[in-house]
Amino acid sequence: MNLTEELKKLGVDVDEGLNRVMGDLPLYEMMLGMFVDAVRDNPVSPEDFDREDLDSLIKRVHTLKGVTGNLSMTPLFTGYQEMLGLLRSGCAKEAREAFERIMPVQTQILDCIKQ
């Protein structure tokens, strides 16, 4: 099974993501690699949600929301969007729960791309 088919199984709307880049598959695949970099450069862990100052976390979550949205990684985009709303409303505990829900599928997507 190739990369795009694997991603589709994980809930990524590959067709929408490809449409966004005018069907340029090599460009889309390059951007998948950039997603891996974005996750590395904007690390989020469950403990981050327990800190007092959440500004830095909000920025990282906002970035990841943007990246996953551009790549139509629907389960992740929805999760980060929910997290961002909760963090901005001061609901850090609920945001942490939302993060923990999407962690497994994010890990699977990352592993799929890295392979």
Place this chain on the structure above:
Amino acid sequence: MENANTYPDGQWQSNTILIVDDDAINRKILGKIFSEYYAIQEARDGREGIWQIQENPNRFCAVLLDVLMPEMNGIEVLHWLKKLGFLEKIPTFLITSESIESVMREAYELGVMDVISKPVISYVVLRRVRSVIELFEARKHLSAVVEDQNLKLLKQAERIIELNQGMIEALATAIEFRNEESGGHVHRICGITKMMLEKTAFGSDLDEKEIENIALASIMHDVG
């Protein structure tokens, strides 16, 4: 792709879109969407974007601007562009995932052409941006054509005035010769009229152009 095209009358048409966004993926996506029709230039934050516009404002046919950026955010960039008078010349669009009403209102009040949501839909952003670019270019071209036509009309008007003057003088001179009088009579009358208007109270309310016209009209005193 060339950075500029010319209209049939030789005027330069700007053909570069400036994408201002701190996210490389966003810049790549927008660049891909528009690269078939325009040259693309990128800036990683607001400050760099303003610098590029100031360097060569005539180069850009549109600016696509993110809101949340380090150094200078999109709204701050809009304030600068408005202050420098660029928003009236270069259509500017906010491309943002933020839909905060106060931000959008401020952007529209400053003069942004459109606010487009992220993640973008390629055919939507392409159509919305291209339509406005085409309108701006058409308006610019039309202004240039009107200005050019005005200059031509002014030159023609001057030429007509010269021809009128020549015809009047020729007509008056012809009448004098028919009556066997000196051709110098016409010009003396014109000169005396002009002198009286310039040196006496008769011409105190007249400007230079009016005095010239009255002196010219005096040539016609013997016509008819």
